[in-house]
Amino acid sequence: MKKSLSYLWPLTKSYESHYNGKLEVTWINGRKVLDSQHANYSYGPLQEVLDLGLAEIRADRAAPILLLGLGGGSAIPLLRKKYNYYGKITAVELDASIIEIAKTEFSIEEHQPLEIICADAEDFVNTTSGKFGLIIIDLFLDLRVPEKFFSQLFWQNISRLLRPEGKVLFNAGINSAHEVQIDNLLENAGFDLNFRKKEEVYGSNTLLFAERN
Template sequence: MKKQLSYLWPLTRKYNSRFNGQLEVTWSNGRKVLDSSNANYSYGPLQEVLDFGLSKVNANRASPILLLGLGGGSVIPLLRKKYRYYSKITAVELDPDILEIAKSEFQVEQYQPLELVCTDAEAYVASAKGKFGLIIVDLFLDLSVPPQFFSLEFWQQVEKLLEKHGKVLFNAGINNAHKEHIASLLENNILKINFERQEDVQRSNTLLLGSS
């Protein structure tokens, strides 16, 4: 019934997040989306940005996946249903309030095998074991990517977690934000990840597509 009514007028439920302020889950035109006060967090334009990125990375569908930054989890049904990845997904989310929204509003736990980890992504990659065929980095606070996720130290840890010929999808900024950080990452000669930049994805985002 909510889905049908949403074609007539949006239906919104508000949540308070300790890290992201007020969040809204809205049924609009038959679609449920998660938004912060300034940005779409899941199942709207962001899902379309990540869909574009996944169409380009061509990772091994049988290899484990690491998702840094869950949000509402909109990339997970893309991985499972559209791109047919069937291996375990480990999703790391700092904000426990968003994690609960992903489970209760968007039912991400249906997409097994799935491990949900509530911790800081920087700390997670520093201590994680194992290897991943695809690492998705989608770490925003509202409209910005925190600066530590452009650091060489962070990406050296990410590099250690990649399988040989593993792939990276990094959602690196909105509306030309973080240009200097992005340029510095692309120009480094230490990482063995080869990045390709995709600008103005869905007329807004910059993606970095990496291969080890």
């Protein structure tokens, strides 16, 4: 019934988050989306951006995947249903409220094998010893990516966690946000990765692709 009514007018449910303030899950035009105050977090334009990025990656579909930044989990059905990745997905999300939304509103636990870890992505990559064939980095707080996710140390850890043929997809900024940080990252890369930048994805986002030298 809600899905049918959503074609007539949006139906919204609000949640409070310690890290993200007010979050809204809205039925609109037959599907649910997750939004923060100023940005889409899952299943709307963000999913389209990640879809375009994944379409350009040729990674091992059986290898483990690391997803840094779960949101509502919209990358996961793309990986499973559209691109046929079947390796274990480890999703790391700082915000416990978002994890609960992903589970209850978007049934993300249907997409096994899946492990969801409530942790800071920086701390996780500092300490884990896992190896991954694909790492997706989507770590926005509202409209911005925290500065620490452009640091040399963070990217040294990302490189360390990649398998020899591993690939990285980084949703790095919206419009001109983080232009300086992105340029610094590309100019000072010293962690055995080749980068490629794609700007104005759907008119707004900058994606970085990386793989082993």
